[in-house]
Amino acid sequence: MTSxxxxxxxxxxxxxxxxxxxxxxxxxxxxxxxxxxxVLLRGDVPPPGPVDGSKRLRRAAFVSTRGEAARGAYEVGxxxxxxxxxxxxxxxxDLRPRLIRHLNHDSRWLVRxxxxxxxxxxxxxxxxxxxxxxxRDVVLGLFVLYRRDESSPFDENDxxxxxxxxxxxxxxxxxVRRQIDEEALARxxxxxxxxxxxxxxxxxxxAHGHVPAEAATGQWFDVLPLxxxxxxxxxxxxxxxxxxxxxGMTRLRxxxxxxxxLDLRPDELLTRLDDTVIRLERQRPVxxxxxxxxxxxxxxxxYVIYDPATExxxxxxxxxxxxMIAHPNGDVSAPRLAPHSPLGVGDLPFENTEFExxxxxxxxxxxGCSPTPHTxxxxxxxxxHEALAASGPDVSxxxxxxxxxxxxxxxxxxxxxxxRALEAKDVATRTLPPDPAAVATARDWAGRQLAAWALDxxxxxxxxxxxxxxxxxxxxxxxxIGLRLIRDDxxxxxxxxxxxxxxxxxxxxxxxxxxGRGLSIVSRLTQHQGTRYTASGKIIWTEQPLPA
Numbered sequence: 001m002t003s004x005x006x007x008x009x010x011x012x013x014x015x016x017x018x019x020x021x022x023x024x025x026x027x028x029x030x031x032x033x034x035x036x037x038x039v040l041l042r043g044d045v046p047p048p049g050p051v052d053g054s055k056r057l058r059r060a061a062f063v064s065t066r067g068e069a070a071r072g073a074y075e076v077g078x079x080x081x082x083x084x085x086x087x088x089x090x091x092x093x094d095l096r097p098r099l100i101r102h103l104n105h106d107s108r109w110l111v112r113x114x115x116x117x118x119x120x121x122x123x124x125x126x127x128x129x130x131x132x133x134x135x136r137d138v139v140l141g142l143f144v145l146y147r148r149d150e151s152s153p154f155d156e157n158d159x160x161x162x163x164x165x166x167x168x169x170x171x172x173x174x175x176v177r178r179q180i181d182e183e184a185l186a187r188x189x190x191x192x193x194x195x196x197x198x199x200x201x202x203x204x205x206x207a208h209g210h211v212p213a214e215a216a217t218g219q220w221f222d223v224l225p226l227x228x229x230x231x232x233x234x235x236x237x238x239x240x241x242x243x244x245x246x247x248g249m250t251r252l253r254x255x256x257x258x259x260x261x262l263d264l265r266p267d268e269l270l271t272r273l274d275d276t277v278i279r280l281e282r283q284r285p286v287x288x289x290x291x292x293x294x295x296x297x298x299x300x301x302x303y304v305i306y307d308p309a310t311e312x313x314x315x316x317x318x319x320x321x322x323x324m325i326a327h328p329n330g331d332v333s334a335p336r337l338a339p340h341s342p343l344g345v346g347d348l349p350f351e352n353t354e355f356e357x358x359x360x361x362x363x364x365x366x367x368g369c370s371p372t373p374h375t376x377x378x379x380x381x382x383x384x385h386e387a388l389a390a391s392g393p394d395v396s397x398x399x400x401x402x403x404x405x406x407x408x409x410x411x412x413x414x415x416x417x418x419x420r421a422l423e424a425k426d427v428a429t430r431t432l433p434p435d436p437a438a439v440a441t442a443r444d445w446a447g448r449q450l451a452a453w454a455l456d457x458x459x460x461x462x463x464x465x466x467x468x469x470x471x472x473x474x475x476x477x478x479x480x481i482g483l484r485l486i487r488d489d490x491x492x493x494x495x496x497x498x499x500x501x502x503x504x505x506x507x508x509x510x511x512x513x514x515x516g517r518g519l520s521i522v523s524r525l526t527q528h529q530g531t532r533y534t535a536s537g538k539i540i541w542t543e544q545p546l547p548a
Contacts, residue, residue: 013036013060013177014060014061014076016169016172016176017060017169018034018063019172020032020061020166021033022063025065028158029129029146029162030064030065030125030146030147030148030150031064031072031123032061032063032064032144032145033059033143034144035060035142036057036133036140036173037051037056037057037058037139038056038079048137048138050092051093051139057080058077058079059077059078062074062076073115083109083112083113085108086113087128087130088144091130091131091142092139092142095132096132097130097132097159098131099154099159100128100129100130101153102153103126103127105117123148124149125147125148126149126153127154128146129145129158129162130142130143131145131163133170133173140177143162143166198223199223201225202229202308202420202422202490203229203420204223204306204417204420205419206395207417208396208398208417209223209413210403210413210414210415212411218238219235219249220234220238220249220252221235221367221414221415222256222257223415224256224260226263227263227493227530227541228309228493228495229308229422229486230305231305231306231308232303232305233303233305233306233363233415233417234301234365234415235301235302235321235365235413236252236299236321237319237367237413238252239342239344252273252299256273256303259273261530263533266316266350267349267351267352268350270301270343271349271350273318274344274346274350277344278346298341298342299318299342299344300318300321300342300343301319301321302315302316302318302321302367303315304323304363304365306419308419311357311358311359312354312355313354313355313356313357315353315355316350318341318342319341319343320342321365321367322334322366323335325364328358332385332388334381336353337353338352338353357419358419358421359420361418361419362398363415363418364384364402364416366412367415387402387404393418395417398416399414402416428449430482430484431480431482432481433480434474434479434480434498435474436471438470438474439470439471439474443463445483446463446483446494447463449485453487455547458492458544461525461526462492462544464521464525465494465521465525465542466494468521468522469494469540470496472496472540473540476498476500477498477500477537481496482495482497482539491546492546493541493543494541494542495539495540495541496540497534497537497539498537498538500538501537501538527545529541529543
């Protein structure tokens with residue numbers, strides 16, 4: 001058996017070794033053992049050429065016609081030291097197999113290896129074949145066959161057959177090793193892409209994510225700051241496995257990050273993401289899929305926007321991710337998200353689902369994992385209730401309780417956040433008529449509000465920004481103008497809304513032009529700015545850092 005400290009992929013190496021040992025018994029030998037270089041279990045690649053006989057090997061398999069009652073010199077999973085002056089060490093040094101037709105138990109090499117000598121004597125082994133497992137001069141391990149008194153000694157035909165079996169086994173072990181290398185690279189790519197720490201945001205008290213180590217490498221989570229103190233929460237899974245899935249995850253995260261900066265609603269963002277996935281799929285060659293790949297559920301994504309000013313969420317999904325919310329009063333519910341096929345199918349339009357998330361609510365986004373008959377990897381209401389009762393207000397402890405008692409290969413991808421609302425005193429709104437005289441009213445109102453917030457240092461810049469934005473709104477809109485100021489932990493946010501669906505276009509005015517400089521002035525006076533479209537028009541927003 002593998003050690004608890006061995007990586008999960010060791011099980012596959014041990015499985016292949018067990019199949020090799022089993023193929024030789026009883027057809028060719030009375031007992032067989034397979035030892036692999038310990039570096040393989042760490043995912044490393046052995047250097048080409050002979051191996052020093054003192055290198056550490058790990059017993060990966062032992063099979064005997066006597067069944068479980070028979071044991072080799074080393075237990076499966078145990079480290080075996082191969083001494084140089086033995087047939088085992090010599091085969092590793094010169095990469096040549098050894099046929100010992102008649103074993104002399106008084107041989108000098110057995111005297112130097114008393115542990116093996118005792119076991120061979122007790123098993124009454126009298127003939128053996130030692131074969132190094134090599135592929136392109138790279139040593140992977142050692143394959144040894146034994147015959148006991150009840151069988152005739154090995155001959156040259158047995159020797160050739162064993163060499164053929166060892167060659168085939170070495171190729172199988174090398175295939176597993178290459179898969180391990182690919183998965184290690186995929187895990188490295190995923191670790192490089194996943195956020196090491198989630199950003200502190202005024203909309204959230206805390207946020208913690210979890211992607212299981214043994215999960216498909218395309219799984220990820222994100223917390224993305226949006227305009228007006230809002231935040232986007234994302235969980236997703238890219239189709240495929242290994243490096244392909246890791247690269248797919250990287251592409252999807254890059255596209256989602258770019259689209260989120262456009263302030264799109266969740267259904268609009270997933271529509272554009274769906275188009276991107278379809279285009280990327282068309283550029284790929286048609287894969288030859290096996291049975292396991294055909295069962296994959298495709299590329300999925302859940303995108304949620306939380307607004308701390310309205311204390312509401314709007315979300316859309318593709319595929320199977322789920323969402324649960326624990327309200328401050330202890331109630332747990334699962335909003336009925338509109339169903340949709342995985343990304344890349346392009347069948348139905350995406351739909352938004354809106355729901356309330358009062359301050360202190362805990363949102364649980366689950367990337368999706370098929371439940372087993374006995375252990376549900378998709379968090380149920382009962383599991384969520386129990387975890388909330390045991391963890392208290394600590395979101396990281398809540399995450400740990402959600403994962404408790406789940407096997408590593410059944411852990412879901414989770415994103416847990418606890419919401420926070422903007423206090424009423426930190427949000428100020430005003431509605432203005434589409435009248436040029438409203439520009440002065442807007443400046444005066446903003447100046448008084450900034451004085452109330454003790455932000456006099458920002459008065460000049462902010463009132464100038466508001467003048468330009470309100471003037472622009474009045475010029476191109478015939479409906480009411482909305483003005484909103486938001487003060488969060490680090491930023492002053494200014495919003496001007498109107499009923500026009502056309503966005504502003506910044507241009508470089510000539511020296512002789514009398515106008516056209518408004519947006520350039522706004523850009524120079526603010527740290528960030530942008531446009532967000534709504535069902536009734538648009539919102540132009542700006543951000544300025546608060547004075548230290």
